[in-house]
Amino acid sequence: MSKKTYLAIGAHIGDMDLTAGPLLAKASLAGHRTCFLALTPGERGHPKLSPHEYKKQKIKEGKTFAERLGSEFKVLDHSDGFLESDQKTQLEVADIIRDMKPDVVIAHWNDSIHSDHRHASTIAEQARFYAGLPMKHDLPRHGVKRFVYAENWEDQENFAARSYVEIPDEAFTLWHESIQVHAFARGETYGFMYIDYYSGLMRSKGCLAGVKRACAFADKEAPGLEKL
Ligand SMILES: [Zn+2]
16 A cells, blocks of 8 residues: 555644544554644634633644644644735745645635635645745655545535545544544534534535545545545
8 A cells, every 4th residue: 555645734723633634534544644734823712711822722732633643733823813825825835745745635615704714725725836836946846636625614605525535433433532632622612512513524424425424525626536
């Protein structure tokens, strides 16, 4: 089996843990290299803690979650709520893609109720484009073969599932145990029951795919149903 690399690019720590986490848990268990990259820590997402305090907590939670999955964890220091899809940030992420050489990149869908998510989607798309260009650079160019969009309740507008990936029990259990480290996912910030929502979503997508559990991904290029 050739070893693949999966890179999930989220706006805030936790976004990709919830949506791409089950796929990366499955890939990690199969011996592939997996990485969660957050463009901002998501430090303004707590009603009581200061951004400074919550940033420390979020980084700890993100690191712990990734460690439990056997994944790598990276976070950039952009400001939560103020993420811009500028060329500097796109090139910053392109360097990570050149360095890691992912086979599969998972991004936010473009239409989101959260501006950071919309910008994170464009940053990931443009970063992939720049990573594939020959440039005066000490890192060689890298072409990402599969670029897909994760299903996120905040990014639902016009999201059309194209690929369904089965999530076996072992991967689901690893994800479900690991995701508990995130206070927001447990419903402790604004009360949305993320873990229940995404656990239920995997069952409902599994029904559509004819398996026990599945994650759905949108895709602008492939005809769908291709293995991730
Ligand atoms: Zn987010």
